[in-house]
Amino acid sequence: xxxxxxxxxxxxxxxxxxxxxxxxxxxxxxxxxxxxxxxxxxxxxxxxxxxxxxxxxxxxxxxxxxxxxxxxxxxxxxxxxxxxxxxxxxxxxxxxxxxxxxxxxxxxxxxxxxxxxxxxxxxxxxxxxxxxxxxxxxxxxxxxxxxxxxxxxxxxxxxxxxxxxxxxxxxxxxxxxxxxxxxxxxxxxxxxxxxxxxxxxxxxxxxxxxxx
Numbered sequence: 114x115x116x117x118x119x120x121x122x123x124x125x126x127x128x129x130x131x132x133x134x135x136x137x138x139x140x141x142x143x144x145x146x147x148x149x150x151x152x153x154x155x156x157x158x159x160x161x162x163x164x165x166x167x168x169x170x171x172x173x174x175x176x177x178x179x180x181x182x183x184x185x186x187x188x189x190x191x192x193x194x195x196x197x198x199x200x201x202x203x204x205x206x207x208x209x210x211x212x213x214x215x216x217x218x219x220x221x222x223x224x225x226x227x228x229x230x231x232x233x234x235x236x237x238x239x240x241x242x243x244x245x246x247x248x249x250x251x252x253x254x255x256x257x258x259x260x261x262x263x264x265x266x267x268x269x270x271x272x273x274x275x276x277x278x279x280x281x282x283x284x285x286x287x288x289x290x291x292x293x294x295x296x297x298x299x300x301x302x303x304x305x306x307x308x309x310x311x312x313x314x315x316x317x318x319x320x321x322x323x324x325x
Contacts, residue, residue: 139177141167146188147195151233155185156246182248189251192236193258200262204269211273212320215266219296219316223309226300231307238297263289280324292319 145167149158160174160181169177178184203218226233237258244252267289273279295315302311 135177138167138169142169142174142177142184143187143191146184147192147236148233150185150188150192150236150239154239154243156243160184182250185248185251186254188236189240189254189258193261196237196258197261197265200265204265210278211269211276212278212323215269215292216316216320219312222300223303223312226303226312227309231304231309234300234304235297238300241297242301259293263293266292278325283324288323295319 142163145163146158149163161171164171164174174184178187200218203221204214206214206217209217237255240247240251241255244255263286267285270279270283270285270288274281274283274285279285296312299311299315303309
């Protein structure tokens with residue numbers, strides 16, 4: 114038997130794109146963009162700077178994303194997916210009491226911010242602060258993400274009620290909204306002061322004020 118294999122029929126049309134290389138470069142651009150937006154925000158982020166950092170030639174950006182707005186939308190979605198997984202890692206940890214899960218999240222956030230010299234904050238919070246200069250389409254997406262985080266937190270607080278850590282009369286949805294409104298402000302202040310004290314202060318007051 115001949116060792117030669119029959120040739121595959123030749124396909125018509127343009128040759129296929131290097132999918133693997135394309136995907137890797139696009140992913141690198143997304144990762145670099147997320148870092149930039151957690152540090153500087155959308156309006157202060159230069160596409161050329163990101164392209165240089167990733168090693169993509171200037172002018173090639175639109176090969177990967179249709180516009181800066183489309184790029185921003187991708188970064189928002191990617192960060193939301195990442196942060197939801199991270200939040201669930203704490204809030205769904207049944208080896209810990211429910212309120213301790215939320216305490217662990219706040220403690221870990223302090224560690225992460227300190228690791229980056231308090232230069233990186235929350236991408237969603239950063240964008241919310243500059244909403245007046247952003248595409249209007251971003252507004253609802255950012256609000257939806259905050260609603261999602263609040264729902265996950267409310268679920269944890271409801272578990273605290275079931276465990277007897279929190280008063281049955283407590284409005285867990287309002288407490289969760291209050292947590293995220295205050296926490297985002299604490300993150301902003303921590304970036305400004307470049308220290309964890311604002312994060313710790315908010316966490317201490319929030320947990321001390323919970324109705325038992």
